Amino acid sequence: MKKEIEFNIIKEKMEKIMHDENIPKIIYKYMPINEYTFKNLLNNQILFSSPKDFNDPFDCKMFKIAKPSRKNLEDYFKKLNKTSEQINNITNDYYKNPEDNLKHAQETVKKDVEDYSIACFSCTKENILMWSHYSDNHKGICLTFDSLNLFKKSLHIDKTILNVLRVKYVPDYPEINYFIPNKFKEEVYNMFKYKYNFWDKEKEVRFISEKRGLISFNKEALLEINFGCKLEEDDPDDNRKKIIELVELYNYPNVKFLQATKCEDKFGLNFKKIDI
Numbered sequence: 001m002k003k004e005i006e007f008n009i010i011k012e013k014m015e016k017i018m019h020d021e022n023i024p025k026i027i028y029k030y031m032p033i034n035e036y037t038f039k040n041l042l043n044n045q046i047l048f049s050s051p052k053d054f055n056d057p058f059d060c061k062m063f064k065i066a067k068p069s070r071k072n073l074e075d076y077f078k079k080l081n082k083t084s085e086q087i088n089n090i091t092n093d094y095y096k097n098p099e100d101n102l103k104h105a106q107e108t109v110k111k112d113v114e115d116y117s118i119a120c121f122s123c124t125k126e127n128i129l130m131w132s133h134y135s136d137n138h139k140g141i142c143l144t145f146d147s148l149n150l151f152k153k154s155l156h157i158d159k160t161i162l163n164v165l166r167v168k169y170v171p172d173y174p175e176i177n178y179f180i181p182n183k184f185k186e187e188v189y190n191m192f193k194y195k196y197n198f199w200d201k202e203k204e205v206r207f208i209s210e211k212r213g214l215i216s217f218n219k220e221a222l223l224e225i226n227f228g229c230k231l232e233e234d235d236p237d238d239n240r241k242k243i244i245e246l247v248e249l250y251n252y253p254n255v256k257f258l259q260a261t262k263c264e265d266k267f268g269l270n271f272k273k274i275d276i
Helices: 002-020 035-042 070-079 084-096 098-113 128-134 152-158 184-193 197-202 229-233 239-249
Strands: 026-031 045-048 117-122 141-146 161-166 168-170 194-196 204-209 213-216 222-227 256-262 269-273
Touching: 002 161, 026 128, 035 045, 035 239, 045 117, 070 084, 084 098, 098 184, 128 197, 161 184, 168 197, 184 194, 184 204, 194 197, 222 239, 229 256, 239 256
Parallel strands: 168 194, 222 256
Antiparallel strands: 026 117, 026 141, 045 213, 117 204, 141 222, 161 204, 256 269
């Protein structure tokens, strides 16, 4: 009974986060077909990676520390249980060399960011460029998930998943308010939320975790496996057949299989259900 109550409380919390962040009900994950793809489908797991391994060298790494007011500093160090005399001395020292102190705060944030791991998804399966970049030039797959139930066990029972964010695309570095008491974790999450607006076509959704590596997902949340358009023309290793057989063998209850094809009259993809 206690676990069920906890489940419902956390589920309601996550539903609110997903609503506030405008996370769609359906999300997608592009990937190549290789030995890890088969292992991860076999064990229903998804890789959470460190931000330092991302292909965009600016992602989660470039930001500005907002210049604090004197009151920000005083409140910040008061929360650290400093005496009035200590706070006055520290604040005076800060203003003697504010640039160096902001650099120190920036390095602290960078180290904190590396404590988290991220799994990246998209709001669309129709992005031709993402099929090229992340799905082995249209020879890979794109998985379709129910976003709320994706990490049901981890999310609602073990609390492995800490947050879900809809990426926002901006022209300038985001600003982090380091010296606001009790809001530091929220500010770190903002680091994961912003990317340069060049990437806006990815329509990215991110799940954040303190656990690095492979995290189990709920089999019921996998709704589709979409095969790249080049697999229809050239599949010498019979990967499509192997994936379909594996998924059916390991009891994924809701999966449909779809084959992507090139549109004949425009730049785009069609998806046709594969009859098994």
